[in-house]
Amino acid sequence: MSGSFLDAPLSGFLSALASGSATPGGGSVAALTGAQAAGLVAMVCNLTIGKKAYAAFEGEARELLAQAEARRAELAAFIQADTDAFDELMAAYKLPKASDDEIAARKAAIQAATMRATEVPLAMAAAARAVLPLCGPLAQHGSRTAVSDVGAAALAVRAAVPTALLNVEINLASIDDAAFAERARAQAAALVDGLDEQVAEVLATVRARIAG
Amino acid sequence: MSGSFLDAPLSGFLSALASGSATPGGGSVAALTGAQAAGLVAMVCNLTIGKKAYAAFEGEARELLAQAEARRAELAAFIQADTDAFDELMAAYKLPKASDDEIAARKAAIQAATMRATEVPLAMAAAARAVLPLCGPLAQHGSRTAVSDVGAAALAVRAAVPTALLNVEINLASIDDAAFAERARAQAAALVDGLDEQVAEVLATVRARIAG
Numbered sequence: 001m002s003g004s005f006l007d008a009p010l011s012g013f014l015s016a017l018a019s020g021s022a023t024p025g026g027g028s029v030a031a032l033t034g035a036q037a038a039g040l041v042a043m044v045c046n047l048t049i050g051k052k053a054y055a056a057f058e059g060e061a062r063e064l065l066a067q068a069e070a071r072r073a074e075l076a077a078f079i080q081a082d083t084d085a086f087d088e089l090m091a092a093y094k095l096p097k098a099s100d101d102e103i104a105a106r107k108a109a110i111q112a113a114t115m116r117a118t119e120v121p122l123a124m125a126a127a128a129r130a131v132l133p134l135c136g137p138l139a140q141h142g143s144r145t146a147v148s149d150v151g152a153a154a155l156a157v158r159a160a161v162p163t164a165l166l167n168v169e170i171n172l173a174s175i176d177d178a179a180f181a182e183r184a185r186a187q188a189a190a191l192v193d194g195l196d197e198q199v200a201e202v203l204a205t206v207r208a209r210i211a212g
Numbered sequence: 213m214s215g216s217f218l219d220a221p222l223s224g225f226l227s228a229l230a231s232g233s234a235t236p237g238g239g240s241v242a243a244l245t246g247a248q249a250a251g252l253v254a255m256v257c258n259l260t261i262g263k264k265a266y267a268a269f270e271g272e273a274r275e276l277l278a279q280a281e282a283r284r285a286e287l288a289a290f291i292q293a294d295t296d297a298f299d300e301l302m303a304a305y306k307l308p309k310a311s312d313d314e315i316a317a318r319k320a321a322i323q324a325a326t327m328r329a330t331e332v333p334l335a336m337a338a339a340a341r342a343v344l345p346l347c348g349p350l351a352q353h354g355s356r357t358a359v360s361d362v363g364a365a366a367l368a369v370r371a372a373v374p375t376a377l378l379n380v381e382i383n384l385a386s387i388d389d390a391a392f393a394e395r396a397r398a399q400a401a402a403l404v405d406g407l408d409e410q411v412a413e414v415l416a417t418v419r420a421r422i423a424g
Contacts, residue, residue, distance in 0.1 A: 005222055006221065006222050006223040006226075007221050007222075007223065008221060008222065009218065009219050009220060009221060009222070010217055010218050010219075010220065010221070010222045010225050010244075010291070011218040011219065011288065013222050014218075014247055014248070014251050014284065014288055015251075017248060017251035017252065017254075017255060018250070018251040018252075018254035018255055018258070018280070018281065018284060019254075019255065019258060020255065020258030020259055020261075021255075022255075022259065022357075022358065025252070025255065025358070025361045025364070026252060026360055026361040026363070026364030026365075029248045029251075029252060029364050029368060030364065032222075032244075032248065033245060033248070033368065033371065035226055036226070036229065036241045036244065036245070038230070039226050039227075039229035039230040039241075040229065040230075040237070040238060040241060042229075042230035042231075043229060043230055043231065043232065043233075043234075043237065046230070046231060046232030047232055047234065049232075068230070069230065072226065072230060076223065076226055079222070145234075146234065146237070147382075148238055148378040148379060148381070148382045149237050149238040151238070151375070151378045152237070152238030152241050152242065152375040152378060153238075155371045155374055155375045155378075156241060156245065156371055156375070158370075158371060159245065159367045159368055159370060159371035162367055163363070163364045163367045163368070166360040166363045166364060166367075166418070166422075167360060169360070169419075169422060170360045170422050173422065173423075206378070207381075210378075210381060210382050210385065211385075
């Protein structure tokens with residue numbers, strides 16, 4: 001698949017995903033899932049803003065919209081960035097290893113590329129997680145007819161964060177820098193801390209508003 | 213957004229999602245998330261087939277691939293179908309209601325469209341759920357370098373199924389046909405039964421193979 005995934009047809013992204021090429025893979029899926037979460041939050045903000053019934057919430061809805069759109073742009077860019085980081089890692093593995101110098105240079109390139117392929121999904125998990133705090137107030141006070149879409153956003157965050165972190169986990173296994181690995185593990189742990197509980201809270205609010 | 217979402221750029225789908233139009237919404241997101249799950253399973257099958265190390269599993273991998281590709285096609289089509297079903301429901305609400313005949317015709321059209329907007333996400337949830345049984349054997353016996361992508365697929369199923377069912381839930385609230393509603397509720401309950409546990413099993417297998 002040539003060019004950026006964002007500019008190509010959606011069907012092309014799905015076909016490239018299913019193909020026997022390792023990219024795009026789970027990392028790009030995490031980014032797209034996170035971008036969908038942010039997009040759903042933005043939609044519900046847009047369906048809330050300008051409606052008389054939600055006038056008291058309009059200021060907050062505008063702020064939530066700005067944040068959702070910032071996260072959406074970030075996460076959409078990660079769809080491609082994750083694939084690029086993985087491709088660079090694969091390229092490093094293909095470097096020559098005929099001499100001691102080449103072996104050392106290849107090892108250093110692999111380490112650098114593995115760190116990059118760890119930082120990208122960590123940053124993407126953080127961006128996806130940042131969508132979740134937008135969901136609570138929107139589920140409570142936003143457009144009731146679109147409240148199920150806030151629940152859909154929370155469920156998408158609950159998929160995107162651990163999916164991105166699976167890539168962090170798999171790459172940390174081959175990183176020599178213990179301090180880097182420890183820092184990354186701590187960041188990953190913080191990003192899932194309380195995630196399921198906060199998603200469950202949003203869903204409970206959504207269900208209460210659907211029922212009531 | 214004109215034409216099919218599948219033929220339009222991925223960025224266009226995300227922009228349409230974020231816009232103040234109610235479609236595409238959570239239903240299309242569920243379908244795309246499910247299609248991504250199926251795509252990831254297909255990718256790992258493709259990365260397994262033809263590799264000496266996995267020769268004993270190749271026959272099964274080919275069967276899993278065929279099933280994953282069938283589910284992917286089905287779920288990709290639901291991205292548009294869900295939006296179409298919702299748009300038809302909105303059109304029914306806009307029918308004239310000046311006379312008793314018009315009121316009765318409008319009510320019947322709304323009921324028919326609401327049923328359709330319930331059946332589509334139910335069918336999409338079933339298709340997404342059907343991806344999960346493909347993940348277990350693939351996580352256990354498929355390509356180890358791509359095993360995190362099987363975990364990503366399971367996490368996508370765990371998002372797609374309840375997201376689609378939120379739309380079922382919200383539409384059932386306005387369906388008069390009690391037998392239809394009861395049947396749909398039973399189907400929805402069956403589709404989430406054991407879901408989290410089965411996803412957790414797949415993730416445990418993935419983590420064990422990453423570790424070892």
